[in-house]
Amino acid sequence: MKAGKILVFIVLLAGIGAFFAFDLKQYFSLEYFQGQRAVLEGYRDSHPVQTTAVFFAVYVLVTGLSLPGATILTLVAGALFGLVWGVILVSFASTIGATTAFLASRYLLRDWVQGKFGDKLKTINDGIEREGAFYLFALRLVPAFPFFLINLVMGLTKMPVRTYFITSQIGMFAGTIVYVYAGTQLGQFKISPGLVAAFVFLGIFPLAAKKVLDALKARKVYAKWTRPASYDRNMVVIGGGSAGLVTAYIAAAVKAKVTLIERHKMGGDCLNTGCVPSKALIKTAKLLNQIKHSKDYGVKSATAEFDFAEAMERVQKVVADIEPHDSVARYTGLGVEVLKGTAKITSPWTVEVTLNDGGKQTLTTKNITIATGGKPFIPPIPGLREANPLHSDNLWEIRKQPKRLVVLGGGPIGCELAQAFARLGSKVTQVEMAPRIMTKEDPEFSEMVAKRFREDGIDVLVDHKATEVRVEGGEKIVVVQHQGAEKRIACDEILCAVGRAANTQGFGLEELGIPLTKQKTVEVNEYLQAHYPNIYACGDAIGPYQFTHTASHTAWYCAVNGLFGRFKSFKVDYSVIPWATFTDPEVARVGLSETEAKEKGVKYDVFTYGIDDLDRAIADSENHGLVKVLTAAGSDKIIGCTIAGPNAGEIIVEFVTAMKYGIGLNKILGTIHIYPTYAESNKYAAGIWKRSTVTKGQMEVATAFNDWTRGAGGLGTVIAKALAMSGNKERYYAAAPTHGDD
Structure with missing residues (x-):
C-alpha cells in the first residue's frame, strides 16, 4: 500500500477509534438532546452562524466516517433549525459526507477489489455503467437501506463521482424532508398530531418510495410502447408444460381470463419425453433386474421373455394414460382458452399466435408468462450431430x-x-x-x-x-x-445426456430487448418479472433448477404476482428445493450437501445412518444405502439431507417438511414411525444425533443414580457426580459428529 493510502487509512481509523474510545456515541441520542435542548437552543439564538457551521461539520464528519448517529442528527436538525433550514443543511451535509466515504472507499480499496475480483464483478460494473444512476437512486429513495453501506460499496465500482453526488442529493431529498419534519415535531417534546403523522409517514415511506420507484422504472421501460386502452385477457401463458399448465390452472381457478398457447404436445417434456417415460422404462428395467437376481428372494430360478419394442410401447401407453391430466379438453373445461400454435410476443401487451392450422390471432393481455421449457443440449463435439x-x-x-x-x-x-x-x-x-458421476452429490453417493x-455391467469412464x-x-x-x-x-x-438448454429463441424476446443470462435463460428478478414488469417467466425457461416440481413452484409466483401484484407480490423462495435421481439406489437430496457446506464455509455437524441396518430393507433384500443429515453446528436444525437407497425420493419428504417448517431432529425422533418401513431410517438418523448430545458427565450421574436406587451407592455420590457433570462434557458415544470446521 502506498504511503498516501496508509496515511488516509490511519486518519480514518483514528477518527473511528476515537469515536468509540471516548464514548462519543452518548452525544448522539435523543435522551442527550432532550437534556441539552435549552442550552443548544440558547447557543443557536446567540451564535446562529457558528451553530450552523459546527452542526454542518459534525454531520459531514459522522457520515464521512460511516459512524452511527446520522438519523439522530437529522431529527436534531429539524428541532434546532426548522423544516426549511434543516432540510437544506442535512441535504448538503449528508451528500458531502456520503461522497467523502465514497471517495475514501474508492481510494483505499477499489483498485485491489477490481484487480482481484474484476472478472466476477464485470456484470456489476456493466450494470453500473449502463444504469448506475437509476439503481443508486432506487437505493437512496428507500431510507430503510443502510446508507453508509451504499457509500462504501459504490466506491468500489466505476460510477463517476459527479453522478454519485447528484444522484445521492436527489435520491435522499425526499427522505430528508420526512426525517427533518419529524425532528421539528420532536422539538416540541410533546405528542402532537403532526408528530404522530410524521412517524406514520416514516413507516410507510419505504413502501411508498418503492411504488414510486416501480412506477418510474416502468415508465422508462415502457416509454417506446403504446399501451392498449383495454385488454382481452388477464394472462397469456406461452408453453403447455408443467410451468405453463400450473400458471394457467391457477389463473383460471381465480376466474381470470387466461389463454394458454402450446405449439406441440400438452404436458411438455415431463409427460412426453422426460419424467413419465423414463420412469416407466426404469420400472421395466428394475423388474428384469429383480428376475435376474431371483435367488436373493428365495426363488431358485426365474426367467423373463423380454421384447424391447413391447417395453417401449408400454412406455407410450403410460404416457397416454396420464395424458388426459394435461389435455386440451381438461384445461378447456377448467376455463382456460387453449390455442395450438406458435406464439410471438410483439409488445409488452400483445402476443401474435400462428396457429397450427395456418391461421393467425393477435391477443392483447394485461400480463404474459413465458413458460417455454427446455430442450436437450447437444455439445459441439465434432461429428456428433452428423451421427x-x-x-x-x-x-x-x-x-x-x-x-x-x-x-x-x-x-x-x-x-x-x-x-x-x-x-x-x-x-x-x-x-x-468430470472425476466422478453425479457431481452435485457428495463423493460417497x-x-x-x-x-x-x-x-450392472456398465463401463463407467470418468475423467x-x-x-x-x-x-x-x-x-x-x-x-x-x-x-x-x-x-x-x-x-x-x-x-447424449449432458444437460438441457432453455427454449428462449423465436418467441420475440430479442425484438423486445428482454435480456438473457449467461446460461441463455430469461433474466428475471426475485418476483420472476422479466425486463418488462408485466412479463413473467418460470420453469426451465429461467432455471436454476430444471425439475418439474420447481417448474410448478415458480409457476405459482408468476400467476399470483401477475394477477395480484399491484396489491401484494411474493419473492420466489428457493430455500428448500428437493430432488431425486431415480437410479438404483435412488439418490434424493434437499438443502446443502457436505461438499457445498465446506465450500461455503458453513459450520455444521453431520450424522449418518446406514440402511444396511434397517429391518425393512433387510426383509426386502434391499439393505444398502445411507441417510446423511447435516445440521447447524451444535444444533438439531437441519440444513441438508441426502438419502441413497430404496424409495429415497419418498422418504426424504419428512426432511423436506422439517426444513420448510423449522422442525429439528429432536421432533423427528419424537414422531412415531410405522414399523417396519423405510421411513424409520429418518428416525434412526435423528437417534444418532440424540446419542451424540449425551456427555460422559451425564452418564456418570445416571450410573450413580441407578446405583443409589438399588442400594449399591450413596446419595452423596449422586450429588458429587451431578456437581462435577458440567466439567465433563466429553461425548459419551463414539458416534460423534464431524464438525464442518474440523
Whole structure:
C-alpha cells in the first residue's frame, strides 16, 4: 500500500477509534438532546452562524466516517433549525459526507477489489455503467437501506463521482424532508398530531418510495410502447408444460381470463419425453433386474421373455394414460382458452399466435408468462450431430434396442438411462469428463451409484472427454481422451445426456430487448418479472433448477404476482428445493450437501445412518444405502439431507417438511414411525444425533443414580457426580459428529 493510502487509512481509523474510545456515541441520542435542548437552543439564538457551521461539520464528519448517529442528527436538525433550514443543511451535509466515504472507499480499496475480483464483478460494473444512476437512486429513495453501506460499496465500482453526488442529493431529498419534519415535531417534546403523522409517514415511506420507484422504472421501460386502452385477457401463458399448465390452472381457478398457447404436445417434456417415460422404462428395467437376481428372494430360478419394442410401447401407453391430466379438453373445461400454435410476443401487451392450422390471432393481455421449457443440449463435439445421436426427446421413438450404447453424461438423465438400458440388456459405456458421476452429490453417493453401475455391467469412464464422433463402416465411433491417451469406443447408438438448454429463441424476446443470462435463460428478478414488469417467466425457461416440481413452484409466483401484484407480490423462495435421481439406489437430496457446506464455509455437524441396518430393507433384500443429515453446528436444525437407497425420493419428504417448517431432529425422533418401513431410517438418523448430545458427565450421574436406587451407592455420590457433570462434557458415544470446521 502506498504511503498516501496508509496515511488516509490511519486518519480514518483514528477518527473511528476515537469515536468509540471516548464514548462519543452518548452525544448522539435523543435522551442527550432532550437534556441539552435549552442550552443548544440558547447557543443557536446567540451564535446562529457558528451553530450552523459546527452542526454542518459534525454531520459531514459522522457520515464521512460511516459512524452511527446520522438519523439522530437529522431529527436534531429539524428541532434546532426548522423544516426549511434543516432540510437544506442535512441535504448538503449528508451528500458531502456520503461522497467523502465514497471517495475514501474508492481510494483505499477499489483498485485491489477490481484487480482481484474484476472478472466476477464485470456484470456489476456493466450494470453500473449502463444504469448506475437509476439503481443508486432506487437505493437512496428507500431510507430503510443502510446508507453508509451504499457509500462504501459504490466506491468500489466505476460510477463517476459527479453522478454519485447528484444522484445521492436527489435520491435522499425526499427522505430528508420526512426525517427533518419529524425532528421539528420532536422539538416540541410533546405528542402532537403532526408528530404522530410524521412517524406514520416514516413507516410507510419505504413502501411508498418503492411504488414510486416501480412506477418510474416502468415508465422508462415502457416509454417506446403504446399501451392498449383495454385488454382481452388477464394472462397469456406461452408453453403447455408443467410451468405453463400450473400458471394457467391457477389463473383460471381465480376466474381470470387466461389463454394458454402450446405449439406441440400438452404436458411438455415431463409427460412426453422426460419424467413419465423414463420412469416407466426404469420400472421395466428394475423388474428384469429383480428376475435376474431371483435367488436373493428365495426363488431358485426365474426367467423373463423380454421384447424391447413391447417395453417401449408400454412406455407410450403410460404416457397416454396420464395424458388426459394435461389435455386440451381438461384445461378447456377448467376455463382456460387453449390455442395450438406458435406464439410471438410483439409488445409488452400483445402476443401474435400462428396457429397450427395456418391461421393467425393477435391477443392483447394485461400480463404474459413465458413458460417455454427446455430442450436437450447437444455439445459441439465434432461429428456428433452428423451421427444423429439419441437424446431425451427422440429416444422414445426407437423400437430396436441398441446392442452397444454410449451414454455421454454423468448427471441425473445420463445415469438413469444408462442403468435402465444396461438392465434391459444393452452393453452400456458411460462417458463423463468430470472425476466422478453425479457431481452435485457428495463423493460417497457418487461412488455408491458407480459401484452398482459396474455390477450392472456398465463401463463407467470418468475423467474421459469425448473429443470426436466418427461413422465408419456403418458403426459409430466415439473418440475419448483420458490422461493424454486416446481411446475409441464402437457403438450402435450414442445417447447424449449432458444437460438441457432453455427454449428462449423465436418467441420475440430479442425484438423486445428482454435480456438473457449467461446460461441463455430469461433474466428475471426475485418476483420472476422479466425486463418488462408485466412479463413473467418460470420453469426451465429461467432455471436454476430444471425439475418439474420447481417448474410448478415458480409457476405459482408468476400467476399470483401477475394477477395480484399491484396489491401484494411474493419473492420466489428457493430455500428448500428437493430432488431425486431415480437410479438404483435412488439418490434424493434437499438443502446443502457436505461438499457445498465446506465450500461455503458453513459450520455444521453431520450424522449418518446406514440402511444396511434397517429391518425393512433387510426383509426386502434391499439393505444398502445411507441417510446423511447435516445440521447447524451444535444444533438439531437441519440444513441438508441426502438419502441413497430404496424409495429415497419418498422418504426424504419428512426432511423436506422439517426444513420448510423449522422442525429439528429432536421432533423427528419424537414422531412415531410405522414399523417396519423405510421411513424409520429418518428416525434412526435423528437417534444418532440424540446419542451424540449425551456427555460422559451425564452418564456418570445416571450410573450413580441407578446405583443409589438399588442400594449399591450413596446419595452423596449422586450429588458429587451431578456437581462435577458440567466439567465433563466429553461425548459419551463414539458416534460423534464431524464438525464442518474440523
